[in-house]
Amino acid sequence: MKVDIAKDTTAAAIAQLWDQFSTLGRSSEAVYLTLREAILSRALEPGSQYSEEDLSGMLGLSRTPIREACLRLVADHLMVRRGRRLAISEISHEEVLEIYDVRAVLDGLAARQAAIQATPPEIAQLRWLLEQMSRSVASGNTAESFKLNHEFHDYLAYASHNSFLQVQVRTVQDRVRRFPTTTFEYQGRPQTILQEHAAIVDAIESKDPEGADAAAVDHIASSRLIRLKMLPEST
Amino acid sequence: MKVDIAKDTTAAAIAQLWDQFSTLGRSSEAVYLTLREAILSRALEPGSQYSEEDLSGMLGLSRTPIREACLRLVADHLMVRRGRRLAISEISHEEVLEIYDVRAVLDGLAARQAAIQATPPEIAQLRWLLEQMSRSVASGNTAESFKLNHEFHDYLAYASHNSFLQVQVRTVQDRVRRFPTTTFEYQGRPQTILQEHAAIVDAIESKDPEGADAAAVDHIASSRLIRLKMLPEST
DNA sequence: GTACTATGCACCGTATACAGTGTGTTCAGA
């Protein structure tokens, strides 16, 4: 049966993540990290539904730590309660575009503040991440590039020296990770991203807040545009 | 004993909130709403610590629904685990200013999008909120003005037609509510706020996204400045 | 007198049990 095979593969993926996290102290924390990663990596399909017992059966625990983990996942909007089942939350086309609009202003602020606050070592780190990604793109490693892209944006928020902003940026990043496709898959996009990232770092290095802000906003706006073109072909 | 009196008054305040929310179906949800409101209204003092049993004793429930509520409160950053106790999280001066920076760009985006997306009835509602606040300020009702101010900003986010942004704005609003003082208490500030709100609505009504954005950013920047002046005198 | 160790208590994390509710299925009647 097709359904059973699919269930087996997801169960296997979850078991693997579980091995990775279960060494941590509290098992409720481990469950949270496991399920979170399973959802973000799309091992658990959006829209699929589970009862608390399903999940506790999968991980060999009682319902209590599962409940606690799911409670946090619901708070993160990664799961939703549908009737009396727990569903992996889906993300709509509309939401994708909405998120990009918010992401643009947050990343803009991060870049702006980084241009004012970033220390020379932090700027050096941004340059280093840029180089890493350049190498990764050259070798055509999409997954690696995707990861480095996230690291770049994370570090940009870090360099802004605004911890609240950092948390907000990370929230948004996690949402972006849930999209079914990445803009890296779009023809020529990785190269453009590299140029746009470089423009942001250049503006930061020359202590130009306005320029950095504009460069970051442009970058996200350009990503949004690619996303808009990609949307029809993705589910 | 002074400590006991303080504990009695907080217990009384919580009992009152509990009466208000306990009618809801799940008691874990009711506990969450009760404690959340208690923290935001400063009935539970920042920095004060409780064990799970303390709280379950207060509300006459077992630890289970308390744990679930606290888990969500920790996720909201309203509580933090300190060792094995639950502490009401404190907010630092630095964090206050950081939040204002983020709030500026989010409200700016909300105003910008509202200028593009808001329908005539929505604009009318903004005008109505403006009038209500004008009346409230004239009568010197600070608490009411404070509440209407929040409603204005909430509705601004709603009128942006971006539900993700709406959630983000609300997150930030909740943080602002936790500050020990409000900028409304600053001499002449309520009148200025009214003018600044009016400027935002004017720009939205004349379909001027740039103007609306700038007006909102200016508004928050001006609030931030007042906050900066007020900070030394608040704990 | 001070420092270190041991013992006891308090509290957390997890499991399990139980009650209540909602849903699905089956049977009967029209």
Added chain:
DNA sequence: TCTGAACACACTGTATACGGTGCATAGTAC
């Protein structure tokens, strides 16, 4: 054959019980 009602089962929400860990305090030894 279709519809409605009733019963049963499954799953959630809350309570309670238990094992383990960490901290505090007290006592003893140096």
